[in-house]
Amino acid sequence: MFNPQLKGSLNVPAPKMERLGTEWVLIRVETLHGMMEEVEKILGSGAALVWYTAGKGAGRSLAHMIKKTMDTSDLLRVSRFIVGFYGNCGWGRGEIVSWRPEKGEFIFQVWDNVFAKKDSSNTSSCYFLKGFIEGVLEELIGRRVRTEETKCISKGDECCEFSIIVK
Numbered sequence: 628m629f630n631p632q633l634k635g636s637l638n639v640p641a642p643k644m645e646r647l648g649t650e651w652v653l654i655r656v657e658t659l660h661g662m663m664e665e666v667e668k669i670l671g672s673g674a675a676l677v678w679y680t681a682g683k684g685a686g687r688s689l690a691h692m693i694k695k696t697m698d699t700s701d702l703l704r705v706s707r708f709i710v711g712f713y714g715n716c717g718w719g720r721g722e723i724v725s726w727r728p729e730k731g732e733f734i735f736q737v738w739d740n741v742f743a744k745k746d747s748s749n750t751s752s753c754y755f756l757k758g759f760i761e762g763v764l765e766e767l768i769g770r771r772v773r774t775e776e777t778k779c780i781s782k783g784d785e786c787c788e789f790s791i792i793v794k
C-alpha cells in the first residue's frame with residue numbers, strides 16, 4: 628500500500644539524473660550500510676578487500692572524469708575540488724589538514740563520513756574510502772599512493788583521518 632507520507636518526497640524531475648555530464652544514482656545511507664553488512668556476513672574480514680578494491684575502481688573512475696574536465700597539473704586545486712565534490716555528494720565533510728607535497732605526505736579528515744557507522748568496530752574500517760583516495764590520486768598523478776586510516780568514526784573517533792603517502 629502506498630504511504631502518503633512518501634508522496635512527492637521522491638519527486639525526480641527526469642528519468643535520469645545527470646551532473647557534470649554524466650549519469651548518477653541516489654541511494655539511501657541505510658541501503659549502503661545494508662550492502663556492506665551483507666558482504667561482511669558472507670566474506671568476514673575478506674569484505675575489507677572487496678570494499679577497498681571497489682573504492683579504488685570508483686576513485687579511478689572519478690579521476691578519468693576529472694581529467695576530461697579540468698587541468699590536473701595543480702594537485703592542491705584538484706584535491707580541493709575532490710573534497711568539495713565529495714561533500715556535495717553527501718559522503719561527508721572533507722578537510723585537508725596537512726599538505727606537504729615536497730615530502731609526498733598529506734593528511735585528510737572526513738567528518739560525518741557516510742561509510743562509517745559510529746562505534747561499530749574496534750578498528751578503522753573505511754576500506755572503500757581508503758581505496759577511493761588511492762585510486763583517484765594514483766590515476767591523477769601516475770604514482771603509487773598508500774594510505775592509512777589513523778582515526779575512524781567506526782571505532783569511536785570524532786572523524787575519520789587518512790594519512791596519505793605518495794611513493
Ligand SMILES: [Zn+2]
Nearest residue numbers: 753779780787
Ligand atoms: Zn573511518
